[in-house]
Amino acid sequence: MKTILLPEKGMWDELCIRPQIERDNLESVVRSIINIVKSEGDNAVYGFSEKFDGVSPANLKVLPHEFLISDKNISKNLKDAIRKAKENIERFHSAQLITEPVIEISKGVRCWRKSVAIEKVGLYIPGGSAPLFSTLMMLSIPAKLAGCKEIIVCTPPGKDGKINPLILYTARLIGVTGIYKAGGAQAIAAMAYGTESIPKVHKIFGPGNQYVTKAKELVQQDGIAIDMPAGPSEVLIIADNLADPGFVAADLLSQAEHGPDSQVLMLTNDREFVEKVKSEVYKQLELLPRKDIAFRALENSRLILLPSLNDCVEFSNLYAPEHLILNISDARSFAEKIINAGSVFIGNYSCESAGDYASGTNHTLPTNGYAKSYSGVSVESFLKRISFQEINAAGIKELGPTIEILAEAESLIGHKNAVSIRLKSLEND
């Protein structure tokens, strides 16, 4: 980790730059995968699965008996933990289901909005070293609460052609409507355009590698909605000298172990604290199974000393971190000043892992500075709001002349006529 002491403000922008991965031919490779899936359907999905992952599953859709087998290899402890996390996530996200009032704008003019579920959604769950059933929970629970009719999951099978039992268990527990053995850009294309086995959806969610991310970006241009733009995971911790350096180091490492392109930052107003955390980080690092990954992430990472905690907050708002931990004595009042962040963890015991798994908040959050304009996934991500209006004769009589004047000022006489013809019909009422 680089230590940066009292950088001038002119340097802040540069310190906010995320590690970049350049892949010049990525777009053309992914575009070609998408086009082949579009024209060849299931066959293309099987083909790419064999080509990229060395596995060709017997069937794309997971069959009922495959779910049954999955149940048996999961301990009761783990099932209980999954259920508890599910309950907490449901409790937090249920509060996002609201009914808005009808507004009487004026006599005879009533307007309102209604939240309606996106009918068909697709969730992508990456494969790789660990089964991310927590991400499946974070996406499928709000989808279920929103009331989406079709909730499908694509996830790459293992070398044995099977889906990890924990993914299957979680999918069934929450009630997704279909799970498919497909990964990478081909899975995104399949959900965007549909194949013989995999249904077309209206919105695609979930993290993934650069191929998945690029595929989501490209299908978005065809009008398929996506959850948010993606980037490597990151945490920024603001800590003062009352924080426990061991806790801070553990939080930095919990983020660093995600991937070599992750970035972790600590800001503090105490020079000695920087060294304490640094030595704790490298001490704890030695004990991590994913030590090599975390080590590489730490190379992109920084411990920064700033003159005051207010400066730390200002820097954090400029950086707009995905996760922000405020491990400072007056954390609650500093939290009020946060304007750009995905999720904020307040105080010494609020570790990021809590939000990653079980406190109830969502862990699908904007990275790469996107927290300046994007929110994390929520029930709203699975809804759209339709506006309604009901205007009666009295309403149009009163509001109509205003509309006529405004439409005429925009030279849209057809718009004006739609009102005038109604007002005229009411003249003798």
Place this chain on the structure above:
Amino acid sequence: MKTILLPEKGMWDELCIRPQIERDNLESVVRSIINIVKSEGDNAVYGFSEKFDGVSPANLKVLPHEFLISDKNISKNLKDAIRKAKENIERFHSAQLITEPVIEISKGVRCWRKSVAIEKVGLYIPGGSAPLFSTLMMLSIPAKLAGCKEIIVCTPPGKDGKINPLILYTARLIGVTGIYKAGGAQAIAAMAYGTESIPKVHKIFGPGNQYVTKAKELVQQDGIAIDMPAGPSEVLIIADNLADPGFVAADLLSQAEHGPDSQVLMLTNDREFVEKVKSEVYKQLELLPRKDIAFRALENSRLILLPSLNDCVEFSNLYAPEHLILNISDARSFAEKIINAGSVFIGNYSCESAGDYASGTNHTLPTNGYAKSYSGVSVESFLKRISFQEINAAGIKELGPTIEILAEAESLIGHKNAVSIRLKSLEND
């Protein structure tokens, strides 16, 4: 207008296809404009303004004295109408400002979300034949209510190098923070990356021609948020034989006059009503100043007879119209069945023009079937929601073991450690 009588269900998908505009080299042209603005700033904006619009304004930023002049040429009637529309839009959108409760997930675990304004937003208002001050209202009023600190507007100047007085008047009335004489893809690029005069923003809103639309799509790939993907405006009307054919025709024409690529559809369950509306459309068309535009839009447009009103609703949900008018006797109960639409107008007197200008709902809505997954612009479009959590010692003691089990099941031991180190420190408490 084409009349289609009782099409088979197998044909519905085809009938939902929107008119396509193919522009093969559009992307490369727009990408090059963006790159030049990125590297040359203001100079590039001036240059493209001269090249594409034949005008090079003296300054990009509108100066205070230009606002003063604008005031004088607007009638009191028109000012009153603008104020009334503003009040209604404010009333409707204010209801979208909500504070969410803090959820106590378990003892010592408190989670909540806070809505925070996107700091800097850019609104694009097209130039052309008519000054779209209504669109400026629809974008700037929710931005103001959300609390955005910087609300800038880009709009192309007229041949005289000036901005239309109605745009200036509206901008000042609502309180935008800066208005700039820039149009086209160069304006979008300027707001996305910043120039000497035009500030960089975090999210860009507003309609525009194909260059503007493509530019928004391209800057979105760089992480600049945009309101929604764009397409030509459209209306779908469901009418029965109790509707007034004149009203229906006027509503169809009010949409058709937007542009030659607009699409208008009427669905009905009454064969005679089709002919009545058709003859009314062509009668009223003759009187429209924008007759030529509307005529071309009608060529893309359809009157469709279906067996029942339920079929009409089913077709409409498949089409997912931007605007949907339910001009049927039991409109309110059919409205309950609508799952895909931007904005719904219920009953004989609820014309689309009302929502376009003054009833209070927003008129920036998803087109091209995007209503299946996107909502119209609202106060939320100018906010992001940050999640917060505060866990105390008792909270982590209770929740911690669950997190440890889940993290371990995902092989993320760093995540587990962040909890374990805290639990260990509390062992003797």
